Amino acid sequence: MKHFTKLATAAALGTVLGTAAIAQELYTPNLAYRTGPFAATGIPLMNGQADYMALLNERDGGVGGVLINAEECETGYSTEKGVECYEKTKGTAIVTQPWSTGITLQVLPKTNVDEIPILAPGYGFSPMADGKVFQWAFNMPAGYWDAADMIIQYLEGEGGSLSGKKIAFLHLDHPFGKEPLPVLEMHAAGKGFELLPIPVGLKEMQNQSAQWLQIRRERPDYVVMWGWGAMNAGAITEAVKTKFPMENFIGVWWAGHDADLKLVGDDGKGYKSISWSFPNPDAPVMKQVKEMVFDKGLSQSNEEEMQGVFYGRGLVMSAILAEGIKNAQENFGTGQIDATQLRWGLENINLTNERIVELGLEGMVPPFSTSCGNHTGHSGGWMLEWDGAKFVKASDLLKPNVDGYADLIQSSAAEYATSNAPWAMNEECSATN
Amino acid sequence: MLYRxxxxxxxxxxxxxxxxxxxxxxxxxxxxxxxxxxxxxxxxSEFTFQTLLIPILIYALAAMGLNILTGFAGQLSLGTGAFMGVGAYACYKMVTLFPWMNPIVAILLSGVFSAGIGVAFGIPSLRIKGFYLAIATLAAQFFLVWLFEKWAWLYNYNASGAIQVPNLEMFGMFITGPQAASVTEYYIVLFVVSLLTLLCINLTRGNLGRTWKATRDMDIAAELIGINLMKSKLTAFAVSSYVVGVSGALYVFMWKGAAEPNVFDIPLSFQVLFIAIIGGLGSIMGNYLGAILIVGLPVVLNVIAGTQVFEMSGISAILAIALAAAVGFLFWVARNGWGIGAVIGFVVLTLIYGYAQTQGFRIDSALIEHINVMIIGALIIFFLIIEPHGLNQLWRLIREKLIIWPFPH
Known part of the structure; x- marks a missing residue:
């Protein structure tokens, strides 16, 4: 039985994959996670991404006249499924969107060999900003180091000098949670505050009583949180229970999910989350999605979810990808672009205020631009605050001070390249972050 | 007829x-x-290498290691994932500390480290048995994963806390890392797995294997006939952890390319344990059958769900029909009505699905995943009901019936 099974699957797969039909469309697969432990946070993001592409297909007939096939490949946030999806889609895909940090870690070196752009908006490796080294990886509009820098800036702007203060850094004990540490440590040394990292193990996400006991004992002035999935709801309910002043509690953009805050409602008032996206209900694109996608039954979303931060962020992510596609099409004079051409498109995004208005995204994403050396864009973001029912903007646009850690980006990227030698780089590029 | x-x-x-x-x-x-x-x-194709061939072989090897301990020597272990991790981290440290070292040698040596740690955690087995021992190995599982997270030296102080496989060369050809071709990786995995399978078959058939089986079946009786239980149990832990460690090194170096500590957490241990149980405890071939069912089948089902059933190319249609017919025939020989029913049911469902596809029916990827999980779960229950001793025993029955076929007894 064994050899039959193997032979049949090998042959069946070979033929099936070899004869995949090539239609006039751009294949931009999304390695989605609507199942598994992180599904609750994944679904609104996936819906937002899918709905924006559906809107482009409905309203404009795709981008540059070519339909977008934004098919999802379900990973359930598991790295094994993620690699399966990557291998399955890479044949015809012009981009890969890996989503989880674990999948990104594995796919990142492969994309450099397979030459497929990897689009990880607002997640992944912070050193991906160095486009010379990570020529196929993009994490615009902002990276985790930008987020850490903006949070510190905001705290300084609110409470004055941080010297002598104590900031607890509550984070998932996982590559994702450790990402901002280098920048936070740099600021702690430079500005004279005490940084207290408090890791939350993957198994303790829902029960953080030990961590919050420590926070109560240490009495930090602020708690900065790098959390994801069940960890956010756990931390927020625990903070309410221990009566930690919510206005001194700030999360990264993945810790700003409406559903997590709705659990505590008014008690969560004052909680903040830095974000490079905002769900502006008055933006034209929101109305168009409602009319041309949702009302036609093409969306899997619902009215309540569409008001949320994560859904809006999903829309912005797809808008960035579509902008990259449009750039590439205009530059190369062809609708049917390939992966290499899309890379050029993503490297030359110039999302000015005018362009944002033109796209109907006003107030939903800050302006930014990328170059061959700058794959993050460093758009900056807004501090969002929970008012008891929804997130509102609590600050003007904050811009990260990239100069402070540009060297760090370069050295970390170089270190990655040496440990993965031989690593193909973009030697021609002269731009910097 | 076929097996006269x-x-x-x-x-x-x-x-x-x-x-x-x-x-x-x-x-x-x-x-x-x-x-x-x-x-x-x-x-x-590259997809087949990366999602079917390489992982099936690696998981089968891991299950084989566990099977030596649990199936042959009767010592229940829930720490397989962590021992795989020991192999992976040991291999990573070796190739980064000694860049001149041959990667295949490093992979084979990494098992030595997990064998040592396995023996250390096997010492409680001299005093405790059964579920109590399972708890002791569970402690190893939690402790080792915690160690992978906290001991930064293990991952060379990377900021991300994950290990990343470097590109390593042998005879002027990349054999690990993203630069390596899938077929190269496959041949290395196949070589190592074949080698260790040969070793395991002969070990379990020999003196040591008989000692293990005696320990498993009744330790007091074994002791009375002069078997040194300490030696028997600790050698089982050593050999088992060695094989598991090598599979862990292959898992990261030949397949995943990168790994964070929680990859080696308890779900991996359970997955390997399921492969061993469904394949059949106390067998070598069962590990392969179990790995095909648990690792390979979900991928195949996903591909089927994404294929237009009625637009398959001729050769894949013939192969699919031949496969269904072969499985059905084997169940028929084994006089297993449930099996025949299941094959027919599967074919009918596929045809209905194919017809629905021609009518414009499409299911989205998340729903496929849910259905996939349900089918795999149902199949596991199904196989354990028709043959509680695992797929290996099912094959043995079929083989026996084939030998005396067409006579029923």
């Missing part, structure tokens, strides 16, 4: 004790080896 043993006379004890007393077994193995060593590498 008439005329195969054994004229010496050696011939009777041979690895394959029945000629057809050796013939069948020959076909499988030709497929594995020649046909697959020539025909498989």
């Amino acid at each position: 043993t008439a005329g195969q006379f054994k004229t010496s004890y050696n011939a009777d004790q041979a690895l394959f007393p029945v000629k057809q077994d050796a013939f069948l193995l020959g076909i499988i080896l030709i497929l594995a060593w020649v046909v697959f590498p020539l025909t498989a």
Whole structure:
């Protein structure tokens, strides 16, 4: 039985994959996670991404006249499924969107060999900003180091000098949670505050009583949180229970999910989350999605979810990808672009205020631009605050001070390249972050 | 008919004790080896290598290691994932500390470290048995994963806390890391897995294997006939952890390319344990069958769900029909009505699905995943009901029936 099974699957797969039909469309697969432990946070993001592409297909007939096939490949946030999806889609895909940090870690070196752009908006490796080294990886509009820098800036702007203060850094004990540490440590040394990292193990996400006991004992002035999935709801309910002043509690953009805050409602008032996206209900694109996608039954979303931060962020992510596609099409004079051409498109995004208005995204994403050396864009973001029912903007646009850690980006990227030698780089590029 | 043993006379004890007393077994193995060593590498696509061939072999090896401990020596272990991790981290440290080291040697050596740690955690087995021992190995599982997270030296102080496989060369060809071709990785995995399978078969058939089985079946009786239980149990832990450690090194170096500590957490241990149980405890071949079912089948089902059933190319249609017919025939020989029913049911469902596709029916990827999980779960229950001793026993029954076929008894 064994050899039959193997032979049949090998042959069946070979033929099936070899004869995949090539239609006039751009294949931009999304390695989605609507199942598994992180599904609750994944679904609104996936819906937002899918709905924006559906809107482009409905309203404009795709981008540059070519339909977008934004098919999802379900990973359930598991790295094994993620690699399966990557291998399955890479044949015809012009981009890969890996989503989880674990999948990104594995796919990142492969994309450099397979030459497929990897689009990880607002997640992944912070050193991906160095486009010379990570020529196929993009994490615009902002990276985790930008987020850490903006949070510190905001705290300084609110409470004055941080010297002598104590900031607890509550984070998932996982590559994702450790990402901002280098920048936070740099600021702690430079500005004279005490940084207290408090890791939350993957198994303790829902029960953080030990961590919050420590926070109560240490009495930090602020708690900065790098959390994801069940960890956010756990931390927020625990903070309410221990009566930690919510206005001194700030999360990264993945810790700003409406559903997590709705659990505590008014008690969560004052909680903040830095974000490079905002769900502006008055933006034209929101109305168009409602009319041309949702009302036609093409969306899997619902009215309540569409008001949320994560859904809006999903829309912005797809808008960035579509902008990259449009750039590439205009530059190369062809609708049917390939992966290499899309890379050029993503490297030359110039999302000015005018362009944002033109796209109907006003107030939903800050302006930014990328170059061959700058794959993050460093758009900056807004501090969002929970008012008891929804997130509102609590600050003007904050811009990260990239100069402070540009060297760090370069050295970390170089270190990655040496440990993965031989690593193909973009030697021609002269731009910097 | 297919498996007629008439005329195969054994004229010496050696011939009777041979690895394959029945000629057809050796013939069948020959076909499988030709497929594995020649046909697959020539025909498989990169997707097949990365999602079916390589992971099935690696998981089968891990399950084989666990099977030595649990199936042959009767010591229940829930720490397989962590021991795989020991192998992976040991291999990572070796290739980064000694860049001149041959990667295959490093992979084979990494098992030595996990064997040492396995023996250390196996010491409680001298005093405790069964579920109590399972808890002790569970402690190893939690402790080791915690160690992978906290001991930064293990991952060379990377900011991300994950290990990343470097590109390593042998004979001017990349064999690990993203630069390596899938077929190279496959051949290395196949070589290591074949080597260790041969070792395991002979160990379990020999003196040591009989000692393990005696320990498993009744330790007091074994002790009374003069078996040193300490030696028996600790060698089982050592050999088992060695194999598991090597599989862990292959898992990261030949397949994943990168790993964070929580990859080696308890779900991996359970997955390997399920493969061993469903394949059949106390067997070598069962590990492969179990790995095909648990690791390979979800991928195949996903591909089926994404294929237009009625637009399949001729050759894949013929292969699919042949496969269904072969499985159905084997169940028919085994006089297993449930099995025949399941095959027919599967074919009918596929045809209905294909018809629905022509009518414009599409299911989205998340729903496919849910259905996939349900089908795999149902199949696990199904196989355990029709044969509680695992797929290996199912194959043995079928083989016995084939030998005396067409007579029923």
